[in-house]
Amino acid sequence: MGGGDGARRTDMKAPIAPPFEIPDIVTYAVPGFILLIIAEMLYVRAAGRGRYQSADSASSLWMGFGNQVAKVLLGGFVVASYFWVAHFRLFDLGWTWPVLVACFFAEDLAYYWFHRISHERRWFWASHVVHHSSQHYNLTTALRQTWTGAIGLAFIFWLPLVWLGFPPVMVLMFQSISLVYQFWIHTETIDRLGPLEWVMNTPSHHRVHHAINPRYLDANYAGVLIIWDRLFGTFVPETKDEKIRYGIIMQLGAFNPFRIAFHEWAGIWRDVSSAKSPGEAWGFLFGPPGWSPDGSRKTSASLKAAWRAQYGSPAPSPAALVPTAQPSQAETLHAGEGAGGPY
Amino acid sequence: MNDLVTLAGSAIGVLAMVGAAMALGFRARARLTEVELSRIAVEEGRTLQDVLIAPDARCALARLADGAVLVARALGDGVSARIVSSSAARVTLKAGRLRVALSDIGYPPIELRLQQAPPAWAVAMAQGGPT
Numbered sequence: 001m002g003g004g005d006g007a008r009r010t011d012m013k014a015p016i017a018p019p020f021e022i023p024d025i026v027t028y029a030v031p032g033f034i035l036l037i038i039a040e041m042l043y044v045r046a047a048g049r050g051r052y053q054s055a056d057s058a059s060s061l062w063m064g065f066g067n068q069v070a071k072v073l074l075g076g077f078v079v080a081s082y083f084w085v086a087h088f089r090l091f092d093l094g095w096t097w098p099v100l101v102a103c104f105f106a107e108d109l110a111y112y113w114f115h116r117i118s119h120e121r122r123w124f125w126a127s128h129v130v131h132h133s134s135q136h137y138n139l140t141t142a143l144r145q146t147w148t149g150a151i152g153l154a155f156i157f158w159l160p161l162v163w164l165g166f167p168p169v170m171v172l173m174f175q176s177i178s179l180v181y182q183f184w185i186h187t188e189t190i191d192r193l194g195p196l197e198w199v200m201n202t203p204s205h206h207r208v209h210h211a212i213n214p215r216y217l218d219a220n221y222a223g224v225l226i227i228w229d230r231l232f233g234t235f236v237p238e239t240k241d242e243k244i245r246y247g248i249i250m251q252l253g254a255f256n257p258f259r260i261a262f263h264e265w266a267g268i269w270r271d272v273s274s275a276k277s278p279g280e281a282w283g284f285l286f287g288p289p290g291w292s293p294d295g296s297r298k299t300s301a302s303l304k305a306a307w308r309a310q311y312g313s314p315a316p317s318p319a320a321l322v323p324t325a326q327p328s329q330a331e332t333l334h335a336g337e338g339a340g341g342p343y
Numbered sequence: 344m345n346d347l348v349t350l351a352g353s354a355i356g357v358l359a360m361v362g363a364a365m366a367l368g369f370r371a372r373a374r375l376t377e378v379e380l381s382r383i384a385v386e387e388g389r390t391l392q393d394v395l396i397a398p399d400a401r402c403a404l405a406r407l408a409d410g411a412v413l414v415a416r417a418l419g420d421g422v423s424a425r426i427v428s429s430s431a432a433r434v435t436l437k438a439g440r441l442r443v444a445l446s447d448i449g450y451p452p453i454e455l456r457l458q459q460a461p462p463a464w465a466v467a468m469a470q471g472g473p474t
Contacts, residue, residue: 054364253450263449
């Protein structure tokens with residue numbers, strides 16, 4: 001058990017320190033990211049499968065660059081939080097092979113819940129929306145990352161692992177491995193991968209996650225292993241019956257990285273400022289994206305309900321899936337309303 | 344220092360990738376048409392009544408049959424559109440240009456250069472009246 005007095009804390013420093021030097025995995029992966037992106041561009045040009053647009057890619061890549069800047073500025077705060085929580089850990093799990101295996105699964109489970117709540121609660125969505133805001137789905141989309149993750153306290157989802165006793169550096173290491181793994185699944189150039197689809201998060205599964213077609217909303221939150229979606233009932237397979245449309249329901253109208261990074265936070269600010277009661281303010285902050293007091297805005301649940309009402313549940317016949325079954329490119333707003341829509 | 348070197352390397356990488364995308368010709372740009380705007384309106388269960396499209400076909404303002412307006416802009420090779428009540432769109436007319444602003448900072452104002460006199464409904468919007 002952890003915790004206790006200062007002397008005990010000193011004794012426990014050894015088990016949480018890694019027995020070997022761990023490189024900055026994401027930084028080392030960057031050259032590989034660049035090579036794979038250029039390779040994918042060449043493939044898309046040659047094979048005509050997949051889609052790129054230079055301005056969209058530029059905005060995605062600058063978001064990735066800004067994410068790195070944010071990590072330089074605020075990463076220390078996140079790491080310090082992990083080490084602070086480690087003082088109160090329940091167990092000294094240390095650096096052993098069984099613990100490494102357990103940490104891999106635990107980190108992936110923590111990622112699932114972080115990701116799921118990032119879609120279901122507007123506070124966390126305000127950071128995560130950035131990653132979904134491209135109408136394209138290619139390897140540059142993988143690098144379209146938030147600048148406000150640390151400020152938005154996204155890291156709290158991993159703190160229970162440290163509290164349990166997994167060494168902070170081990171948790172950070174598996175977070176980096178998960179991030180690197182998820183890079184390659186952002187592509188339209190790879191089809192299904194046979195038996196791997198049962199266990200692993202794949203390009204096919206993740207295309208569904210990035211889709212705004214109502215049948216695909218709220219699905220496939222996995223990081224590395226798709227088993228969590230199968231376990232918690234959020235798994236939806238990709239179908240060839242319906243062309244996937246990417247982005248968010250209220251597609252952004254700008255490539256400006258600052259607008260991309262902060263538009264949802266600005267929307268929250270505007271809504272909370274105009275809230276008529278603490279309950280409304282709470283709803284605007286922590287309700288589902290698109291929540292409004294009178295229910296006049298679209299949420300993921302209302303979009304899916306409308307789709308089910310029109311086409312039946314759970315799976316409409318292919319013949320019913322005409323293009324109009326998909327959400328439109330326009331979002332209907334009411335007077336004075338702004339952002340805050342889902343996906 | 345290490346961080347600065349890493350960031351500088353990343354910036355060079357970004358420029359290289361954007362350069363590659365441009366060199367490979369991924370520069371398609373969408374152009375708005377009345378047909379496209381009508382399709383967007385119909386998907387929302389609305390009917391297009393009148394439309395103003397910028398000369399470069401990169402942005403448009405349309406009046407819908409129910410009095411709402413459709414604001415649309417081409418974004419790269421895609422389209423981004425909003426349907427709002429006429430009171431939610433701030434329209435200004437100045438020096439042959441019509442500017443439409445919404446309250447969403449994720450959707451910057453559109454500006455159309457007018458080649459002829461604006462329709463009465465657009466003028467009414469600019470004056471704050473009903474369309």
